[in-house]
Amino acid sequence: MKIAILGAGNMGLSFSKSFLKYELIKPENLHLITRNQSKFSKISEDFPKSKISTFDEVTELNADLIIIAVKPQDFKHVAENIKFKLRETQMVLSIMAGIKIERIQQLLDHPLVVRAMPNSPTLLGMGITGYTSAQGISFSQLINIERLLNSTGRSVYLENEELLDGVTALSGSGPAYFYYIIDAMIKAGTEMGIDENLSKLFVTQTMLGAYHLINNSDKNLEALIQDVASKGGTTEAALKTFNENNLKEILKTGILNAEKRAKELNG
Numbered sequence: 001m002k003i004a005i006l007g008a009g010n011m012g013l014s015f016s017k018s019f020l021k022y023e024l025i026k027p028e029n030l031h032l033i034t035r036n037q038s039k040f041s042k043i044s045e046d047f048p049k050s051k052i053s054t055f056d057e058v059t060e061l062n063a064d065l066i067i068i069a070v071k072p073q074d075f076k077h078v079a080e081n082i083k084f085k086l087r088e089t090q091m092v093l094s095i096m097a098g099i100k101i102e103r104i105q106q107l108l109d110h111p112l113v114v115r116a117m118p119n120s121p122t123l124l125g126m127g128i129t130g131y132t133s134a135q136g137i138s139f140s141q142l143i144n145i146e147r148l149l150n151s152t153g154r155s156v157y158l159e160n161e162e163l164l165d166g167v168t169a170l171s172g173s174g175p176a177y178f179y180y181i182i183d184a185m186i187k188a189g190t191e192m193g194i195d196e197n198l199s200k201l202f203v204t205q206t207m208l209g210a211y212h213l214i215n216n217s218d219k220n221l222e223a224l225i226q227d228v229a230s231k232g233g234t235t236e237a238a239l240k241t242f243n244e245n246n247l248k249e250i251l252k253t254g255i256l257n258a259e260k261r262a263k264e265l266n267g
Ligand SMILES: NC(=O)c1ccc[n+]([C@@H]2O[C@H](COP(=O)([O-])OP(=O)(O)OC[C@H]3O[C@@H](n4cnc5c(N)ncnc54)[C@H](OP(=O)(O)O)[C@@H]3O)[C@@H](O)[C@H]2O)c1
Pocket: 006, 007, 008, 009, 010, 011, 012, 033, 034, 035, 036, 055, 069, 070, 071, 072, 074, 077, 078, 095, 096, 097, 117, 118, 119, 120, 172, 173
């Protein structure tokens, strides 16, 4: 299998690394496409055997799968300026937030489109990707794509494309929400006199432990909270402030706004 990555940025390169790590393709069958030459030397350090081109110099693309990993805002320009002709059998996998399959098909004048929404932990093989596909894509073609996605973490097929905007808002953007909360916790630690690096250790290890308790317990989240929050205790004092300030609602509203933004990006 030959794969081209159109937009060799953070995500495009994370995906490429995972494919090579699990030997899903040979490095010489990977073609990385950038906007300009400025990133060539950096990219070739990590991908010495792969082909690297600028977008403008690609007049023919000999790949079975083309992964579109440019920013959603750049896609229209890309689609309108492609110099190569997509062949009937070539598959397109978009990982762009928000842009619907139908729009990708229209702008590229090509039917075989799979749309996926990964997240940044794909870099470590710990991502989660929701994906869906256009009509006319065979089961075996989808299985091939799922195998590639699984090298970056877990993947979940969704029948309903509309839900991908929710996935974008939940897990696509999700790592940033956790970083945001963790940052607040670390800052609270330093304000209480704990060294920043120690505070970070206490917080991140707590996050890891909480994750495993969620996954290994029969209790629901409310019961897990109650386990920590004894009456009149410290956790209860913190939760009281959170509740009085509607923190849960604020977080939910933020996430729903992320979904709204994903819908706007189809624009
Ligand atoms: N980051 C995430 O956590 C995440 C999660 C899920 C989905 N996504 C999606 O993944 C896509 C890429 O995100 P990213 O974070 O990897 O962004 P990024 O690092 O900016 O990567 C996009 C790359 O595309 C390149 N590019 C722009 N126009 C191009 C063209 N005409 N030809 C070839 N390359 C071109 C950019 O080049 P320049 O550097 O020169 O601009 C950049 O290297 C986005 O559509 C985003 O919605 C990202």
